[in-house]
Each structure stands twice: as structure tokens, then as C-alpha cells.
Amino acid sequence: MGIFLSLCHQHMLLAWRSGHTTLIVTFLFIAVTLMPFGLGPELALLSRLAPGLLWVVLLMSLLLSLDRMFQADYEDGTLEQLGLLPLPMELIVLAKSLGHFIALFVPLLISVPVAGLLLNIEAAVLPALMLTMLAGAPALTLLGAIGAALALSVRRSAMLTVLLVMPLYIPVLVFGATSSTRAIAMSGQIDWPALGILALMSCAALFMAPLAAAAALRVALR
Amino acid sequence: MVQKQVFFQSVSFVNNLVLRAENLACARGARKVFAQLDFQLKAGGAMAVYGANGSGKTSLLRLIAGFLTPRDGALSLSGDGHEATQCHYLGHTDGLKANLTVAETLSFTARILGHDGAALDLSMLGLTAHQQQMVGDLSAGQKRRLMLARLIIAPRQIWLLDEPLTALDEQGRQLIDQLAQDHLATGGMIVAASHERLGFAGHRLQLNRQNHDMAAV
Numbered sequence: 001m002g003i004f005l006s007l008c009h010q011h012m013l014l015a016w017r018s019g020h021t022t023l024i025v026t027f028l029f030i031a032v033t034l035m036p037f038g039l040g041p042e043l044a045l046l047s048r049l050a051p052g053l054l055w056v057v058l059l060m061s062l063l064l065s066l067d068r069m070f071q072a073d074y075e076d077g078t079l080e081q082l083g084l085l086p087l088p089m090e091l092i093v094l095a096k097s098l099g100h101f102i103a104l105f106v107p108l109l110i111s112v113p114v115a116g117l118l119l120n121i122e123a124a125v126l127p128a129l130m131l132t133m134l135a136g137a138p139a140l141t142l143l144g145a146i147g148a149a150l151a152l153s154v155r156r157s158a159m160l161t162v163l164l165v166m167p168l169y170i171p172v173l174v175f176g177a178t179s180s181t182r183a184i185a186m187s188g189q190i191d192w193p194a195l196g197i198l199a200l201m202s203c204a205a206l207f208m209a210p211l212a213a214a215a216a217l218r219v220a221l222r
Numbered sequence: 223m224v225q226k227q228v229f230f231q232s233v234s235f236v237n238n239l240v241l242r243a244e245n246l247a248c249a250r251g252a253r254k255v256f257a258q259l260d261f262q263l264k265a266g267g268a269m270a271v272y273g274a275n276g277s278g279k280t281s282l283l284r285l286i287a288g289f290l291t292p293r294d295g296a297l298s299l300s301g302d303g304h305e306a307t308q309c310h311y312l313g314h315t316d317g318l319k320a321n322l323t324v325a326e327t328l329s330f331t332a333r334i335l336g337h338d339g340a341a342l343d344l345s346m347l348g349l350t351a352h353q354q355q356m357v358g359d360l361s362a363g364q365k366r367r368l369m370l371a372r373l374i375i376a377p378r379q380i381w382l383l384d385e386p387l388t389a390l391d392e393q394g395r396q397l398i399d400q401l402a403q404d405h406l407a408t409g410g411m412i413v414a415a416s417h418e419r420l421g422f423a424g425h426r427l428q429l430n431r432q433n434h435d436m437a438a439v
Contacts, residue, residue: 006333010319017321077315081372083289084311085334221289 003087004095011099020068024061025107031057032115043120050119051129051180054112058133059169062140065104066165067158069096069148074220083221089214093145097210101141109133124188129180135195136172138202142209143168149216172201235379235409236301239265241286245295248281255281256429257294261436263425265301265379268402268412270420273429279415280314282429283382286413287311309380316369320358324349327357328371335376344371346397362389373401381405383414398422 015021035053036046073079082092112133113126121129147165151157179194240262247257255278263269271279284290285297287309299307318327328344344350347367352360357368366389373381386398402412402422414420428435 003334003336006330010322010330013326014319014321072319075315076319077313077317078319080287080289080311080313080315081317082334084287084309086308086336222284 007095008099011096012103015103021103021107024065024104025111028057028061028108028111032118047120050121052177055173055177058108061108063162066144066148066161069100070152074152089217090210093210093213097141097145105137125183128183128188128190132176132179132195135198136176139172139205142205145213146209149213152220236304237265237409239301239304241299243297246292246297247294248278248285249293258432259434265409265411266406268406268423269425269427270423271415271427277429280384283384283415287382308378309382310373310378311382312369313384316365318357318365322357323354325353331372332375337375347371363391366390379410381412385416386414387418
């Protein structure tokens with residue numbers, strides 16, 4: 001347990017120190033700020049599109065962050081040291097994913113209400129929107145871990161990671177965005193069935209993704 | 223006369239541990255690196271692996287560490303309770319993070335290696351004055367010294383050292399020698415790949431494509 005928490009803590013510390021958290025959050029704000037320029041200043045239109053747009057921007061910010069999940073560890077030899085630990089690789093993946101979630105996903109989630117203001121989002125919708133994002137978060141982080149681990153041994157793998165992970169993100173996006181749009185129609189009420197499906201995806205990812213990512217990491221160590 | 227310092231105390235290693243390679247072959251992708259390699263190394267023994275570039279020195283260490291799987295033949299450990307044997311692997315890459323300070327690196331290393339938290343005397347690494355410095359600002363030799371901390375922090379019976387002398391000054395080389403000799407005296411085992419002569423190694427293995435030479439020094 002001590003090793004698990006240390007790994008998680010180190011991942012968070014490094015994400016923060018290397019300026020990665022700041023970069024990702026800035027990216028989210030820049031993308032959201034540009035939306036009204038592209039779509040025009042029609043407030044009704046913006047507020048109707050806001051939940052979907054925020055979901056897409058969130059996913060893109062997250063995709064941008066996946067590159068950092070294992071790449072640095074692979075390049076500087078930390079992965080070899082982790083491979084020698086008595087801790088199973090699956091738990092190492094979970095520890096890193098948890099660190100990634102806290103250091104990068106949580107700051108993004110906190111930025112969503114502020115970014116929503118720029119899109120004229122209705123305040124009543126925000127709790128439902130953020131709840132669906134939170135329910136989908138484990139799935140997004142862990143599916144990302146699979147992609148990041150798979151692309152490791154390839155040079156310049158950032159592009160490959162994005163291409164591998166994008167199709168896996170689509171179901172999460174579909175359920176997340178539709179339930180958020182429905183929340184507007186139901187004036188901020190939470191769409192429980194969709195939320196349930198997102199939570200289910202997260203649970204499935206929690207069990208299966210560490211196995212897949214750990215296998216990919218072992219191959220990368222060869 | 224300088225008091226000889228003993229770094230390792232109260233370490234319980236498997237005292238009849240034997241590392242054995244039989245007809246071992248290794249391949250990277252389609253390329254055969256080496257084949258028909260046989261050797262045997264007992265607890266307390268150290269083997270220096272020599273060979274030209276690309277002869278498979280690093281691959282052999284990675285095979286022993288378990289990162290690679292043999293293409294042919296077998297690599298085995300035997301001895302009472304050898305299942306619990308762990309190893310240290312010091313490779314070409316240092317496994318250090320540029321954005322952490324030396325003190326943070328040391329405490330992180332101690333925690334993940336399961337050190338009990340007792341105060342460690344790491345003054346022999348010569349990094350005491352650099353505790354608050356970022357690892358990224360250290361020189362190559364200082365990073366190498368920081369890597370050596372792993373060997374001292376957690377006792378592991380098998381040490382796999384890839385070019386251990388790289389970037390180290392004379393004092394650093396003596397430090398490695400001292401650490402290695404203490405390790406062997408407590409029943410440890412070392413396999414080291416190098417281009418230079420290693421003072422502590424009692425056996426040498428010359429890797430050729432086939433017909434490898436194993437000899438006592």
C-alpha cells in the first residue's frame with residue numbers, strides 16, 4: 001500500500017512540477033474561448049451546444065495529457081525499476097492512473113464551470129454535467145492508460161496514442177454528451193440511466209484496463 | 223589506516239543460491255544475439271561480462287532481470303527459498319527524475335523499495351551538499367552516484383550492473399568496488415557488463431557469437 005501511494009504521489013508531483021497540469025488546463029480554456037468566435041455570438045445557440053462542446057474539449061485535453069502517462073518513465077528507465085518491484089504491474093498501472101486522475105482530470109473538472117460561463121451555460125445544468133464527467137472519469141483515464149502503454153515502444157508515439165484511444169472514448173462521449181443535453185431539456189435534472197451506463201463503463205475499465213495496460217508495459221520492457 | 227566501513231548489516235540472503243544458464247540463446251527480433259551460453263555462478267560470486275558492442279552484454283543482464291525471455295535454453299535459480307530472491311538492475315538509463323530534488327529522490331526510492339524508514343547514512347555517495355538540488359542540475363557522475371543509492375537502501379541478493387563505471391571519477395570507482403566487495407562478502411551475487419576491468423569480479427565471461435569463454439580471473 002505504501003508503494004502504491006508513493007507512486008501515485010510521485011506521478012502527481014511530477015505532473016505539477018513539469019507544468020503539465022497548467023498546460024492542459026490552459027488548453028481547455030483556449031479551446032473554449034475560441035468556440036464563440038467560431039460559432040458566432042448567438043447566446044441561445046451557445047448555451048444549447050455548451051454541454052457537448054465542454055465534453056469534446058475535456059476529451060481533447062485529456063488525450064493531450066496521455067503522452068505523459070508512461071512515456072517519461074519509459075525513456076528515463078524508471079519503468080525498469082518499477083518492473084523489478086514486488087508490486088504487480090497491474091497495481092502500478094492503477095497507481096499511475098490514480099495519480100493522473102488527481103493531477104490532471106480533477107483540475108480539468110474544476111475548470112469546467114468557469115469555462116462553461118464563456119459558453120453561456122445555464123448554471124442549473126452544471127451539477128448534472130459535472131456528475132456525468134466524474135462518472136466517466138475512471139473509464140477515460142484507464143482507457144487512456146491502455147493506449148499510452150501500447151504506444152510506448154514506438155518512437156513519437158503521441159499520435160499513435162491518440163489514434164488508439166479515440167475510438168475507445170467515443171462510447172463515453174456519446175453517453176456523456178447526450179445525458180448532459182438531456183439534463184438541459186429536463187431543466188437540470190440528472191439523467192440517471194445514462195449516468196448508470198457511464199459508471200458501468202468505468203467499473204468495467206477499472207477491472208480490465210489495468211490487465212491490458214500492464215501486459216503492454218511488460219512488452220515495452222523487452 | 224582508515225577504518226573499513228561496512229555498508230550492509232544483518233542481511234539474510236539465500237546462502238546456497240546458484241544462478242545457472244544452460245544452452246542459453248537470446249534474440250532481439252529476428253537477430254540472434256548469442257547462443258549456446260553456459261555458466262554457473264554461486265552466492266558470493268561476481269562475474270564480469272565482456273564482449274564487443276552488440277555481443278549481448280546488456281541482453282544477458284535483461285534476461286537475468288526477467289525483462290527478456292530466452293529464445294532457447296534455460297536460465298534458472300536454485301537454492302533454499304530462492305523464489306523470494308530479488309535483484310537490482312542498474313542500466314544505461316538512470317531512472318531518475320530531473321524535476322525532483324536529490325532528497326526527494328532518495329526518500330521516494332526508499333519508500334518504493336520497501337525500506338523500513340530507519341535513518342540511512344548515505345554520506346559515502348558524496349551528495350550530502352546537494353540534497354536540495356534538482357536532479358536535472360547534477361552532473362552525469364553525480365547522477366550515477368545517486369543511482370548507486372538504490373544498492374545501499376535496499377538489500378537485494380543479485381546485482382545486475384550495466385557499465386557500472388561510466389561517468390564515475392576515481393573516488394566513485396573505489397566506492398563501487400567497496401560496495402561490491404561488501405555485497406559479495408555478505409553472500410550477494412553480481413553480474414556486471416563492462417568494457418573496463420572490474421576489480422571485484424572473480425569470474426570473467428567473454429561473449430562471442432558462440433564459443434563463449436568463462437574463466438576465473
